[in-house]
Amino acid sequence: MNQRNKLRIAHFGRYGEGSTDIVKSMLLSLREMGHIVQEWDTGTHPEWVSNPYKRHGGNGPVYILLDLIRNELMDFKPDxxxxxxxxxxxxxxxxxxLKSRKIQILGITLSDPDVMNTVSKYSKNFTWHATNSLVAYEEYKKRKFTNIYYMPFGIDYRFFKERSPISKYKTDVAIIGHGRKDRYPIVEALCKNFDVRLYGNEWPYSHYSMGPVRGDEWFKAAYSAKILINFPRTIKGYTNVKVGILEAAATGKLLFTEYFDEMQGLFEYGHEIIGYNSKKDLIEKIKHYLLHSEEAERIGQNAKARCLRDHTWVQRFNKLFLELNIF
Structure with a gap:
């Protein structure tokens, strides 16, 4: 990147999942691109924000208190x-x-379509607004929003680094994500049929549950499993591409997720990831690939190569910034 393409970016966010949090991944990727990034971690400094409606889970508004940070922010001279x-x-x-001082503001939503009801009430005020969800993007367009862009999830360079399995975490099947009632029937069947590890909160299977993993522990867990399972439904019941898909694919482990149309724009079922349409289908396919380890490894490595080629955050931001014409 040449000098004229370097942006001065003030980045506001919090890292609920620690150093492997998606927001942290995005910040690191902006720096990898050569941009000069001022980090505003509102998790470490909650005094920088006001949450008058007690919103959580990506819902807003959560107001950044400009009066408290104005001097430091303006000294940075962000583009x-x-x-x-x-x-x-x-x-x-x-x-x-801020706009009157020719500072452009990009809002990024990572929990759509679940949070669209609250975020849409103020997102028109951003210079631009990017959503992770194709469903939400299409709904914004129907509502005549002119500043909306679709930016699918990506992954940062750290997830591609090969790591050796750790005996404590070795397992046939791992699920890295929190327990929910809609997931219990499938997970219960998996636990009865395979060597399983569950990483996250709210799993009522004490023998299999290892608790949440973050940072280096996430990598140890993911790289010590033969198969990773992803559940694409959101809390509100939407079927959606989630960041866990990219995180799992980047490891090169064999990844299973449900069949759904949006996924086919990212990975090819049967060649890069494995789809399933029922509990029985999932169990039969896992049994097959545990018996055919070379085939499983080949498909997993295909997904890793596709992820590295097409789905990094660097690529996502480059495409978005070109569309916004802000270089």
């Missing part, structure tokens, strides 16, 4: 401010003040 997920935004008054 672009990114309000990354968590419902982060500015009040309309503060948004207009």
């Amino acid at each position: 672009l401010i990114i309000c990354n997920a968590g419902g982060h935004t500015f009040t309309l008054r503060d948004m207009n003040w």
Whole structure:
């Protein structure tokens, strides 16, 4: 990247999942691209934000208190401010003040379509707004939003680094994600049929549950499994491409997820990932690939290669910034 393409970016976000959190991955990728990034971690400094409606889970508004940070922010002289997920935004008054100084503001939503009902109430105030969900993007377009862009999930360079299995975490099947009632029937069947490890909260299977993993522990868990399972349904019941798909694919482990149309734009079923349409189908396919380890490894490595070629955050941001014409 040449000098004229370097942006000065003030990045606001929090890292609920620690160093492997998606928001942290995005910040690291912006730096990898050569941009000069000022980090505003609102998880470490909750005093920088106000949450008047007690919103959580990506819902907003969660207002960044410009009056508290104005001097440091303006001393940095940002070309672009990114309000990354968590419902982060500015009040309309503060948004207009920033825009009047020719500072452009990009809002990024990572929990759509679940949070669209709250975020859509203020997202028109951003210079641009990017959503992770194709469903939400199409709904925004129907509502005549002119600043909306679709940016699928990506992955950062750390997830591609090969790691050796750790005996504590070795297993045939791993699920890295929190337990929910809609997931219990399939997970219960998996536990009865295979050597399984569950990483996350709210799993009622004490013999298999290892608790949540973050940072280096996430990598140990993922790279010590033969097969990773992803559940694409959101809390509100939407079927959606989630970041866990990219995280799992980047490891080169064999990845299973349900069949759904949006996934086919990212990975090829049967060649890069394995789809299933029922509990019985999933169990039969897992048995097959545990018996055919070379085939499983080949498919997993195909997914890793596709992820590295097409689905990094660097590629996502490059495409978005070109569309926004902000270089």
